Amino acid sequence: MPSPHSLPAALLGLALVCPALAEAEGLELGQVLIGAQDQSDEDQVIESAKARLDEVPGGTNVVDMRRPLQGRVASNQDVLAYQPGVYAQSAGNEGVKISIRGSGINRAPGAHASGLYTLLDGLPLTGPGGTPYELLDPLWLDHVEVLRGANGFDRGALALGGAIDYISHTGYDAPRLQVRYAMGSHGYVQRQVSSGQVLGDLDTYVALTDASSDGYQDHTASDSQGMIANVGYRFNPNLETRFYLRYRQTDNDLAGRVTKHSIEHDPRAANLAYVARDDRREQPGSTFIGNKTTYYIDDDSSIQTGLVYHDYPMDLREGPNRLKVAYTDVSGTFDYKRRDTLWGLESVSTVGLRTTKHLPNDGASESVRIPTGNTAGYAPGTPMRNFTYQGSDNVLHVGNDLEIADDLWLTTGLAAIYTRRESAVTYPQTGGKTSLHDWDYAPRLGLRYQVTPDLQLFGNLSRSVEAPHPWSLIYSSNVRFPAGSGPATGTQSTPIELQNQTATTLEIGGRGDSGIGQWSLAWYYAQVRHELLSVLPDANATTPYELNASPTVHQGVEASLLSPLWSGEDGARLSLRQSYTFSDFHYRDDERFGDNRLPGLPMHYYQGELRYDWPQGFFAAVNTQLVSKVAVDYANSYYADPYAIFGATVGYNAPKGDWQTWLDLRNLTDQHYAATVTPGYDDKGLDAARSTPGEGMGMFVGVSWSLL
Structure with a gap:
């Protein structure tokens, strides 16, 4: 098997040594953009998004969903493929472990995308409790913006x-009618019907989607249904509004984590304890309702407001207990942008406010599902414990971009953040309560220099702040109900206190367009304090503990390259796209672990695709993913193996754009590997059940038809 430590020198050379960048346009306020853009042209929508992100003095990505949709798109793993700096791997079913620069490296893997702020169409999705994934159906997306x-x-x-930021289709960029159907290995089926309409100043988009799968691993069957709708109206050239509705429900069987030996010899086997208990995660229906309204005061200033209601109940049957959770968040946003001339220099200023708050709810109720241990003798359904978790995040941020010389921009910013986290055990009555309230700040300083129209250099220095999830205060507690507490005996009784995680980060890089293609390159170094890290207390545990760590370092390199290798006179072309992420995350002189690497993520992560397009619309591509070994415990006593997987795609895109079909072949060599790791503390070199197996060899076929 090829080792990721010996990646082909030619590929790494292309990925890491390139100089140049596409011309970054000046910031366009919304009114100017709408007046100049034909919103039915999706190419211009994508180019506009890229131009906006090119004005940021740091690493960004724009994912044009037309490319991933020429193959299977089942989850965020497929959406975020080939993106430098972004690690996205399946943690089983729809759950995907997403990490950027080591964010949430070991926090709630697969469920909450901790350490990231997620938006839907510019409106907050992330709340104090994290980011549930069931509303992120990839078929609903036009493009994705990663900052x-x-x-x-x-x-x-x-x-x-x-x-x-996951950007949905609207009536302007969606076909009047589109039908998509995909099917393939392991019982995979995905269906969608959607429609976009423009009726004068009114536009609408609606889509209905459902999917099901038996799963590659035993006991990983999944089923989901959902719908999205948005309606936009332009009252006049200065005022527009859009309403959003998303609803989706999911039901996933859980296979649990397994050992490396199990992955090597029987990768489809599930953790026997999970199968015996019939563990599953049901999210019986999540609702997201929002509005975004924009008022263009004049050609140089605008105000945008947003309001969101988000309800996401969960029915968690993981382990011998059953946990029913009721989350409800409400969020509001306000953003003011203005362009001025200061001292003869062009200036763009922003003022923003966002607030997200848990609404009062019934909290969580935990009951006996399978009588065992301290609950032996109690009937299923017997109440064990009730607890609440509340929280809010309030961020006020002020920023400015000032052109201090020709094509040289200075970016400054300062944010103030107020976080509240509370958790209380309300039953039994002897339970405790913890309440945390913190003010903090986050300054930002950056430079970007447009050396030539095809070369941009940038750098920034910043501070980040993250609060713990409210539910981690109770689940991470080591204070438990004593013997004699009935079915609550041994469960956590009093929430603990956790500190906010902070980091100071330096970033330097560039992007451009040169003879070898479009490229981006960034290096960053972050000193992290009180990093929120999770650990499995034992191999059979279902919920990791989350605690503050001693000082840590996150540093790495993020590189991408899209190379047009050859073009024919008839329009045929051969291209190569590559993404490489180097990640070095480790302790700084920890008393127990010294300078050990943080477990859970690989040091080297490379993806590449070589593709040939015929002028008639046919295409064929081969791809690879190379990943280095991953530590599975904080003592670095045991590692998941490095791996290399290969795939291929063939398909046809009709010249008129009205239909397409494709065949997507995954893991052609049927490589056995660990896709994600949920670390332990110190496994003392033993092969513990810490890993989720990656998907084996599979074949998927799909077709879509559109009425344009």
């Missing part, structure tokens, strides 16, 4: 990993 690290500042993102 890595502090580069999400103007979106109100202060997390270490930055911001991800």
